[in-house]
Amino acid sequence: MHELSLVADLFTIIEEQARQAGAKKVTKVSVSVGELSGVVPDLFRSAFQSYKKGTIADKSRLQLKMVKIKFKCRSCGREITARNIMDESFSYVCPACGSRDMELVAGRDLYLEKLEIET
Amino acid sequence: MEQKKKELLVLEDILGSNKRIAGEIKKKLEEHGILAVNLLSSPGSGKTSLLEKIGSKLKDNYQLGVIEGDIETERDAERIRKIGLPAWQITTHGACHLEAKMLAKIFDQIPADLDFLFIENVGNLVCPASFDLGEGLRFVLLSVPEGDDKPKKYPEAFITSQVLALTKCDLLPYLPFDTDRVIKEALEINPALKVFKTSAVSGEGLDELCAFLEAELKLRRHQNARAITGS
Numbered sequence: 106m107h108e109l110s111l112v113a114d115l116f117t118i119i120e121e122q123a124r125q126a127g128a129k130k131v132t133k134v135s136v137s138v139g140e141l142s143g144v145v146p147d148l149f150r151s152a153f154q155s156y157k158k159g160t161i162a163d164k165s166r167l168q169l170k171m172v173k174i175k176f177k178c179r180s181c182g183r184e185i186t187a188r189n190i191m192d193e194s195f196s197y198v199c200p201a202c203g204s205r206d207m208e209l210v211a212g213r214d215l216y217l218e219k220l221e222i223e224t
Numbered sequence: 225m226e227q228k229k230k231e232l233l234v235l236e237d238i239l240g241s242n243k244r245i246a247g248e249i250k251k252k253l254e255e256h257g258i259l260a261v262n263l264l265s266s267p268g269s270g271k272t273s274l275l276e277k278i279g280s281k282l283k284d285n286y287q288l289g290v291i292e293g294d295i296e297t298e299r300d301a302e303r304i305r306k307i308g309l310p311a312w313q314i315t316t317h318g319a320c321h322l323e324a325k326m327l328a329k330i331f332d333q334i335p336a337d338l339d340f341l342f343i344e345n346v347g348n349l350v351c352p353a354s355f356d357l358g359e360g361l362r363f364v365l366l367s368v369p370e371g372d373d374k375p376k377k378y379p380e381a382f383i384t385s386q387v388l389a390l391t392k393c394d395l396l397p398y399l400p401f402d403t404d405r406v407i408k409e410a411l412e413i414n415p416a417l418k419v420f421k422t423s424a425v426s427g428e429g430l431d432e433l434c435a436f437l438e439a440e441l442k443l444r445r446h447q448n449a450r451a452i453t454g455s
Contacts (some may be wrong), residue, residue, distance in 0.1 A: 107321050107351035115238050122234055132229065136238070143354035143380050195376075196412045205415045209383070215239055220232040 108144060111215065112152040116160060118217050123161050126222055131162035133221035137170045139212040140187075146171070165221075174212030180204035187212070242355055245324035249331065249358030253341070254448055258334075259441045260341040262357050264381050265365035267347030270391040272300045273424040274365065275342055279309050281434050286339035286441075291330070293322040293346045300344060310335075321351040324358060339441060353380040360444060367392040372402045375410040382410050387418050389433065394423040 115136070123131050134153075138144050146169050153167045174187040178199035185207075187195050198205055237243065253260050263271045272292075279288055290311045292300040301313035312333060314326050322345050334341065343359060345352040364385040366374055369392060375382045382388065388410050390403065407419050418436065422429035 107319070107354065110319060110321075110323065111238055114241055117241070118234070118236050118238065122232060122236075126232055128232075129227075141380055141383070143350060197415050198412075214237065217234045217236045217238055219234055221229060222232055223227045223229055 108148040108152040109156070111144065112149065112156045115153075115217060116156055116162070119162055119220065120160065122217075122220060123222060127224055128161065128220075128222035130223040131165045131220050132223060133166050133168060134162060135168045135170065135218045135220070137172050137214070137216045137218050139172045139174070139214045141174050141209070141212040142215045144215055170218070172212055172214070175210050176207045177210045178202060178204055179206040179208060184210070239354065239356075242324045245328050246356040246358040249324060249327055250360075251358075252331070253358060253360065254444075256336045256338070257445050257448065258336075258338045258341050259361065259437070259444055260343060260357070260359040261361045261363055261437070262343045262345060262352075262359035263363045263365060264345050264349065264352050264385065265347065265367070265391075266349045266370060269347070269365045269367035269370060270424055271344045271347070271365055272303055274389065274391060274422065275344060276303060276307055277424045277427070277430050278434055278437070279304065279342070280307050281430060282340065282437070283307070283309060286438075287335070287337055289334060289338045289341050291327065291334075291341065291343045293326075293344055295319070295346060316346060319346070320348050321346050321355050322357060323355050327357055340437065349374070349378045349381050353378075353384050361386050361440060363387045363389055365389045365391050366406065368395045368399055368401045372406045373409075375406060375413060379413050382417065383414050385414070385417065387420065387436075389420045389422050389429075391422050391424065393421045393428055394426040 119131060150167060157163055176185045181202040183199055183201040197207055199207060265271055275290060282288055288309050290304045290309055292311055292313045294300055295316055295318060298313045301311040304311035312330050343357055362385040364381045410417055420429045420433050422433060
């Protein structure tokens with residue numbers, strides 16, 4: 106339910122970027138969403154649809170790219186991708202060397218990747 | 225008139241403005257030697273009750289303050305003031321989490337001589353996990369009546385916290401709650417998590433939790449002093 110505040114922050118960035126680039130219109134917005142970012146894609150979409158009205162991105166399409174959760178073992182360097190959002194079988198143990206010293210390297214972030222604009 | 229379409233590579237963090245403000249808050253807290261603790265949990269899992277108890281234990285030796293985040297009402301802040309602690313209420317009017325900018329607005333009211341600043345987030349095990357408030361420690365609370373299947377259902381809160389406090393443990397004899405399962409699942413997704421079994425009713429685990437907080441405060445101040453003198 107916090108998607109609306111995220112979309113508000115997203116539009117601050119969109120408007121600033123569009124202004125700097127001298128855009129008349131933003132036609133496409135591409136966002137990358139980590140599976141562990143806490144964002145529900147459907148809620149993010151509907152928040153985007155209502156927020157965009159009357160903005161420079163009024164007619165834009167939203168493209169969401171989901172990013173898998175990835176861990177890296179600090180001992181042996183092996184990277185592990187969690188299949189689903191933290192699948193049931195997931196355990197914080199490196200399957201290659203058995204170490205528990207792992208760090209989360211992908212899946213938490215929420216990025217505005219690119220914009221398609223008309224100048 | 226000809227319209228030109230072009231692609232603009234942006235790569236900007238949407239949570240960037242929150243992270244920036246959280247970073248400023250963190251810096252100020254560290255300068256003042258204040259340890260801020262952000263408490264996350266579902267509504268009704270006992271955040272305020274736990275704060276009342278550990279607040280009463282710590283207040284004789286330390287300066288404490290509490291920020292209360294709620295959607296509406298000052299009820300929680302009033303409970304905290306009753307035990308003699310300063311409390312600042314942030315009402316979010318509908319928002320399901322606290323954000324760093326909400327804290328920044330009231331930050332000038334926080335005395336610089338505090339030892340501990342507790343931040344009770346809006347009751348919600350999902351959304352608050354995404355927003356850094358500049359805290360030094362994050363606690364996730366899970367109460368026994370909520371059930372023992374939560375860590376893997378709400379992973380972000382458990383992954384981003386340093387402490388798991390199981391609350392209402394006085395109810396363990398009456399409910400089918402497998403403590404070992406919860407701890408095992410929580411450690412599977414966050415092996416560094418410190419776990420405390422607590423009860424605000426029986427007092428179980430509260431001394432241990434207070435001792436942990438005191439040790440953390442001491443450690444962090446020591447590290448800060450070393451960082452400042454560069455030794």
